[in-house]
Amino acid sequence: MNPGLSKQGPFRALLPLVLASASPRRQALLAGQGLGFEVVPSTLKEPAPEPGEAPADYAARMARIKGQDIAARHPDKVIVSADTIVVRDSSILGKPKDTADALNMLTALAGRWHEVMTGFCVLRHGDGVSLCRTVTTRVHMADNSRDMLQAYIATGEPMDKAGAYGIQGIGAFLVDEVQGSYTNVVGLPLRSVLDFLLEIEAIGVAHAR
Numbered sequence: 001m002n003p004g005l006s007k008q009g010p011f012r013a014l015l016p017l018v019l020a021s022a023s024p025r026r027q028a029l030l031a032g033q034g035l036g037f038e039v040v041p042s043t044l045k046e047p048a049p050e051p052g053e054a055p056a057d058y059a060a061r062m063a064r065i066k067g068q069d070i071a072a073r074h075p076d077k078v079i080v081s082a083d084t085i086v087v088r089d090s091s092i093l094g095k096p097k098d099t100a101d102a103l104n105m106l107t108a109l110a111g112r113w114h115e116v117m118t119g120f121c122v123l124r125h126g127d128g129v130s131l132c133r134t135v136t137t138r139v140h141m142a143d144n145s146r147d148m149l150q151a152y153i154a155t156g157e158p159m160d161k162a163g164a165y166g167i168q169g170i171g172a173f174l175v176d177e178v179q180g181s182y183t184n185v186v187g188l189p190l191r192s193v194l195d196f197l198l199e200i201e202a203i204g205v206a207h208a209r
Contacts, residue, residue, distance in 0.1 A: 001084075002174070003058050005093070005191045006139055008034060008079070009031075009032060009033045009034020009035065009205045009206065010033060010034060010079050010205060010206055011035055011194065011204065011205060011206060012034060012035070012036075012203065012204055012205075012206045013036050013079070013203050014075040014201060014204050015078050015079050015200065015203075015205055016039060016074075016076070016078065016093070016126075016137065017030075017035060017037035017038070017077065017079070017080065017160075017197075017202065017203075017204040018038045018039075018040050018070060018078065018079050019038070019039050019127050020040060020041060020066050020069070020070040020078045020079055020080065020081040020082075020179070021039070021042075021066070021069055021080075021081065022039065022041040022091075023082075023187050023188075025168055025187045025188070026082060026177040026187050026188045027164065027184050027188065028029045028041060029183055029187070029188050029190050030190075030193075033194065034130050034206055035188070035203060037080075037207030038077075039159050040070050040073075040074070041105060041170070042065075042066035042069040042070055042081070042121070043069075043079075044065060044066065044069050046062055046065075047065075048081075048133070049091070049092060055085060055087045055090065055115075055154050056117050056119070056134040057134075058085065058092065058117035058119075058120075059083050059084070059085050059117045059118060060083075060120030060132050060133065060134045060135050060153045061119070062083035062085075062119060063082050063083045063118075063119035063120050063121045063132060064081070064123075064132055065079045066081040066082075066083065066121075067079045067080075067123045067132075068120040068123065069107040069124075071123040071124065071125045071170055072125065073209055075124075075126045076124075076126045077105070077124065078122060078123070078124045078129070078200070078202040079118065079121070079122070079123040079124065080121070080122055080193060080197075081121045082118055082119065082120040082121075082161060082187065083118065083119050083120075084116065084117070084118040084186050084188075085116070085117050085118075085162055085188050086114060086115075086116055086162045086163030086183075087114060087115040087116070087117060088108060088109060088112070088114040088115075088163075092162045093105055093109075093114075093162060095159070095161060095162055095164075096158060096164045098158060099153050099159075101154050101164075102158045102159065102164040103146075103149055103150065103153060104144050104196070105163060106141075106144070106149045106153070106156075106158070106159060106164050106165065106174070107146070107149065109163065109164075109165075110141055110142070110143050110144050111141065111142070111143035111148070112136075112137055112140070113138055113139065113140045114141070114163070115135045115136050115137065115138055115139070115186060116137045116163075116185045117134055117135070118134065118135050118184050118187065118188060118189055119133070119134040120132065120133065120134075120135070120188065120189065120192070120193055122193070122196040122197060122200065122202070123167060124200070125172045128144055130192070131199070131200070133192065135180070135181055135184045135189035135192055136180065136184075137178060137179065137180035137181050137184040137185050137189075138178070138179040139167070139175055139177070139178055139179075139180070139182060139185060140175065140176055140177040140178075140179075140188055141165075141174050141175055141176070141177040142173075142174060142175065144174055152165070152170065152171060152173075152174065155170050157169055157170050157171060157194065157207075158171070167182075167186060168186045170179055179186055184200075197201075
């Protein structure tokens with residue numbers, strides 16, 4: 001079980017849950033709702049987008065690939081998988097290769113709107129459950145100066161983040177407007193995931209004492 005699980009929260013797991021992600025942010029979002037779950041990250045190599053594949057379709061495909069990898073080994077458990085991408089002008093921005101790449105990404109995003117897309121799936125092979133969708137959030141980044149961007153990069157935070165920033169961390173100062181699900185930008189569209197889990201009765205509302 002997740003060692004960081006909080007016993008407080010409005011929901012309880014009714015079926016065994018597995019989060020197919022090592023992301024501490026996704027783990028914290030689910031645990032914060034009172035859900036118990038295992039963490040079993042997929043280790044499959046992520047393929048590149050196919051020619052002409054829409055970013056939203058790519059995010060959903062990645063989530064499905066990761067989820068199916070774990071579901072095949074845990075057929076009686078409910079698997080939650082996700083993949084988050086940052087998109088500017090229909091181009092997918094991955095994790096920066098180095099600090100120069102991070103600066104190029106952040107400079108390209110500064111003063112402009114971009115989209116954060118999270119594809120996610122709720123799967124259970126044992127009874128054929130397969131629910132997947134992609135949630136898109138529009139994010140506007142402030143017109144941050146080059147000095148501000150370089151100072152942010154010097155913290156090291158951007159180097160393992162798609163699009164070279166993390167809205168839930170130090171990088172919160174970069175963003176001045178969010179249209180849509182905030183938790184989607186963090187890495188998991190929480191309400192949409194909970195709705196799927198409630199639909200298949202994998203979780204229920206905790207009874208107040």
